[in-house]
Amino acid sequence: MNAWLYVAEFILALALAPLASGIINRVKAKFAGRHGKPLLQLYYDIFKLLFKGEVLGEGTTWVFSAGPVIAMISSVAALALLPLGGAASPLAFQGDFILCAYLLGMGRFATVLAALDTGSPFEGMGASREALLGALGEPVLFLALLALITTAESLGVPRELSLSTLFNGFSPLAWLNGRPELIMLVFVMGVLLLVENCRIPVDDPTTHLELTMIHEVMVLDHSGPNMAFVQYGSAVKLWLFSSLLTGLVLPVMPVWAHTLSSILGVFVCAAAVGVIESVMARLRMHVVPALVGLAGSVAAFVLILTLVR
Amino acid sequence: METFLLALLLMAAGALLTGVVALRPVSLATNRTANFIGPASAAAACLLGVYGLFSGGWSSAENFILPWGLPFGAFALGLDPLSRLFLLPVFALGFTCAISGCISLRHSDPSEHNLGAHWLFYLLLLLGMTCVMTARDALFFMLSWEIMSLSPFFLIDFNDRDRLVQDASWVYLVAAHLGAVLLIAFFALLWQQSGSTLFAAMAAKAPAHGTALFLLALFGFGAKAGLAPLHVWLPEAHPAAPSHVSALLSGAMLNAGLYGIIRSFDFFGPAQQMPGWWGWLLMAAGIVTALMGILKALAQSNLKRLLAYSSVENMGLMVMGAGIGLVGIHTGSAWTAALGFAGCLFHMLNHSAFKGLLFLCAGEVLHAAGTVDMTRLGGLQRKMPMLGALFALGAASIACLPPFNGFAGEFVLSLSMLRSLELPGMEQKIAMLACLTGLMLTSGLSAAVYAKAYGMTFLGQARTDAATNVHAPENRFLLPLVIPAAACVLGGLLAPWAFKMVQPTLDFIPVMHTGLLTPAANVISSTESLLGRVSLIGGAAAALVVLFALIRRALLARHGVKRGPVWGCGYRYATPRIQYTPASFVEPAARIFGLVMGTAVKTEKPEGLFPSRVRLDVDAPDVVRGRFYTPLFQLMEKGCNALKILQSGLVNMYILYILITLVALLIWGIA
Incomplete structure (x- = not known):
């Protein structure tokens, strides 16, 4: 029964994922005083791209063609480990967060290699930046997870520790049980969301200058179905990180309420990203690691606080 | 027998x-x-x-x-x-x-x-x-x-x-x-x-003299395993050796150091009497070696040197695992002890598979292009698709990416550190968690290292003639490489079975005989089921990738695929030389970790009104060797040279020495 519920939630998440990007764009447009693209623009784009032909860069190999598929499937597989709408993932197991982080790493690796395959200096630039940010983001994500894990262990959560126990109404419960420091993890996960999804202030996905991009410059040469996979993959990744964030905030609720509020939570995240993108400028490239470092220090601080109890 | x-x-x-x-x-x-x-x-x-x-x-x-x-x-x-x-x-x-x-x-x-x-x-x-x-x-x-x-x-x-x-x-x-x-x-x-x-x-x-023995074993065996700062021979020896020798040295001989460390636990008496700091020392030495190794690997532009430093990193991770195991035994935590040792041994097996594969691939590259300097390579994937695919497989495995075997080992190592709350004392918990964070940074960096290694060597366009005029090996000559490649794939997809091989060994690790065996066996069997989940999800993801690749092919069947120039920002006269180089790829990282990476940049800037020659050399020599060993050995050489005055070559002088010695001994005897 529970597994079927999860499958339904999972399909819902996969279906709604491109909507979040529409929300970001709409919020940004409103801030700029424009009406903006339709909310469903990404659906149209993906649908259109799927039925187009592809132009491959000269001299590229199967690595270039396989990159987007691997990246998309990695994000989807990582999403399948998350608790969605209050339903625990049937795939959950102790330590599944390690697999989740490394699946995202696999996607990043494939994207970076696909970018390097073109031999274009711009894509090499993006690949270089993405490889570093990915390496820096991983320990930060783990510091945040470890804070949750140690809290769960010291509060005596009897179940095995997986994403489905840690991001399913656990954290608000901990706040109320004298662990308010976990609220700071919201900031950490927020920064990770921006870093991993390459949004302002880390990366500017809509700028006209390739020199200043990270993610978008790596996928410049994709077209047709592969571009659709790239776009859908990033939409799923955004959904994944937003779900992690909402999973930190939402308490345990009845199924329908939890489903509704977690979807709403993802949309709120998307709107918040839109607001941040409208009011902030991109950080200079060498300041970005400092931002990740800041998130890491906050996470380490929370971890130490939870240990000291 | x-x-x-x-x-x-x-x-x-x-x-x-x-x-x-x-x-x-x-x-x-x-x-x-x-x-x-x-x-x-x-x-x-x-x-x-x-x-x-x-x-x-x-x-x-x-x-x-x-x-x-x-x-x-x-x-x-x-x-x-x-x-x-x-x-x-x-x-x-x-x-x-x-x-x-x-x-x-x-x-x-x-x-x-x-x-x-x-x-x-x-x-x-x-x-x-x-x-x-x-x-x-x-x-x-x-x-x-x-x-x-x-x-x-x-x-x-x-x-x-x-x-x-x-x-x-x-x-x-x-x-x-x-x-x-x-x-x-x-x-x-x-x-x-x-x-x-x-x-x-x-x-x-x-x-x-337990502690003296332990330190002797740690440094003696550690020099073989390449623990920092005793690793200096690795980055010199591996690039110089023929590749099949490097593969054997890296994948099998380094393990002898680890074997020695684990075997020597036999001689230190019962585990309860071992001081607690031994485990922590091993752990610290391991994680420091791993971080240093991977950062040095990131800085290299010689493929075989990069692989050698990456061996240093992996040996560090294994020694760290052994250290975790010792800490677990000392504190009586079956989870930490069993998974620490199991992770160490499992990673050892996996490392042998992918490092052997990568060194052999590097050998084929050397054979085909005449160089393993990545600044001169590029675009080999198109010319040697089979070799490229094998290297890509090895790279994904060693970067600890699921569903390959590297991830399975890393997973066990990470799991072993998760029960840090069982440790007594705040500083121990924090140290264990810091070590886990270090492990995550290491594995994140290793993904960057291998993206660089594969990307710069095999992808993009040929940077020089060396990579343009390659003698591609015939596919049948690559057959031996299939053995480690198969180990990489099967070790990941059948991880629980591969992990089972480690179990009997745990009972024979000398210090494990402390009543921990039964709970340790339970931990191992539950980890097997976790690895089963990992393999299942990894296998399913791989199947989905294949499915979607087929869907893409079906979608493209109507339109066909066209080839066009790569987007160059509107610039039409791009040459392969404007590609990112190994040094520029890691430049953002060098800004942060420059101290450890030790990149030395030499520039000849353009001068005069009509500048002709401009040069930029980026190198990453071993800091420990340059700053510590070279001066040390120079000092020793000086000292030995100073002793040369004694060696005059005159027989009567030598007779005088004998006389002086005899008189001195006589005086000593009387006194």
Whole structure:
């Protein structure tokens, strides 16, 4: 029964994922005083791209063609480990967060290699930046997870520790049980969301200058179905990180309420990203690691606080 | 056991035969003979050896003692699960590298290389490693250890006309012997205490100077394993050696250091009496080595140097695992103890598979392009698709990406540190969690390192003529590489079964006999089921990737695929030289980790009104070697030179020395 519920939630998440990007764009447009693209623009784009032909860069190999598929499937597989709408993932197991982080790493690796395959200096630039940010983001994500894990262990959560126990109404419960420091993890996960999804202030996905991009410059040469996979993959990744964030905030609720509020939570995240993108400028490239470092220090601080109890 | 002894005999016989061939004047015919006898006997011995490992039952322990002519020691051999586990990579890689070496050396020039000597030392290396991991007597162990340490000197020195190669083999020889000195001291102390050279007798006697013994073992074996700061020989020796030798050294011989550390736990008495800081020291040494290794690897632009530093990193992770295991035993946490050791051993097996594969691939690159300098390569994937695919597989495995075997090992290592709350004391919990964070940073960086290694060598466009005019190897010559490649894939997709191989060994880790065995077995079996989940999800994801690749193909069937120029920002005259280089790829990282990466940038800026020559050199020499060892050895050389005044060459002076000594002794005797 529970597994079927999860499958339904999972399909819902996969279906709604491109909507979040529409929300970001709409919020940004409103801030700029424009009406903006339709909310469903990404659906149209993906649908259109799927039925187009592809132009491959000269001299590229199967690595270039396989990159987007691997990246998309990695994000989807990582999403399948998350608790969605209050339903625990049937795939959950102790330590599944390690697999989740490394699946995202696999996607990043494939994207970076696909970018390097073109031999274009711009894509090499993006690949270089993405490889570093990915390496820096991983320990930060783990510091945040470890804070949750140690809290769960010291509060005596009897179940095995997986994403489905840690991001399913656990954290608000901990706040109320004298662990308010976990609220700071919201900031950490927020920064990770921006870093991993390459949004302002880390990366500017809509700028006209390739020199200043990270993610978008790596996928410049994709077209047709592969571009659709790239776009859908990033939409799923955004959904994944937003779900992690909402999973930190939402308490345990009845199924329908939890489903509704977690979807709403993802949309709120998307709107918040839109607001941040409208009011902030991109950080200079060498300041970005400092931002990740800041998130890491906050996470380490929370971890130490939870240990000291 | 009999099959196993037969394998040993076969190696010795092969060595004898190739030795005879080596003594004859070198000609095309002798080289051909040697290149047949050597690999054939090595491969046959390795196959026999693998059969011998499994024939007696994977978890059984056997002993075998023969009298020998020497006044001390005994020819005592033993096969227990610990030896069996460490011998598996020796034989598997010994087989693969022998065949691969036979293929790559088939056209070597008799006027430059004596293949008889090469294969003699290859077989001696195999024999030495096998004996090290089965010796049950200190004297026999040290003899085998010396054979194992000496033969690589001659193997590394294969291209002995190259100045750099000579230099590298000397560095190797010095490092190997400094390590051996410590080990001799280690065993001499034990011998003195127990009065016997047999391991069993040494273990039975509770040692007096536990800490001194532990430190001797750590530094002696650590020098072999490449623990920082004793790693300096690795980045010199691996690039200099022929690739099949580097693969064997990196995938099997380094493990001997780890084996020594774990085996030496036998001699320190019961685990309860070990000081708690031993485990922490191992752990700290491991994680520091790992972080330093991976950052140095990131800075390299020579593919084989990069792989060598990455071996340093991986050995660091294994030693860290052993340290976690010790900490777990000391604090009585079955979870930490079992998974720490299991992670260490599992990672050892996995590392042998992918590092062997990567070194052999690097050898093919060297063969095809004549260089492994990544600044001169690029675009090899198109010319050698099979080799590129194999390297990509190895790179994804070593970068710890699911669903390959590297991730399975990393998963166990990470799991072992998750129960840090069971540790007493705040500082211990924090140290353990900091170590886990360090592990995550290491693995994140290793993804960047291997994205660079694969991307710069195989992807993009050829940067120089070396990469344009490659002699692509025929696919059948890549067949030996399929063995480690299959291990990488199967080790990931069948991870629970691969992990099962480690279980019997855990019971034989000497310090594990502390009532932890039953809970440890439970931990291991539950981890097996977790690994089952990992494999399931990884396999499903791989299947989905294939499915979507097919969907893409179906979607494209109507339109077809066109080729067009890569987007160059509107610039039409792009050349391969404007591509990102290995140095520029890691430039953002060098801004943060520059201190450890030690990148040295030399620029010749444009000067004058009509600047002609502009130059930029980025290099990453080993900081420890340059700042610590070179001055140290220079100082020692100076000291030795200062002593030269004594050595005047005049006989009457020497007689005077004797007289002075006698008088001095006389005075000392009276006083």
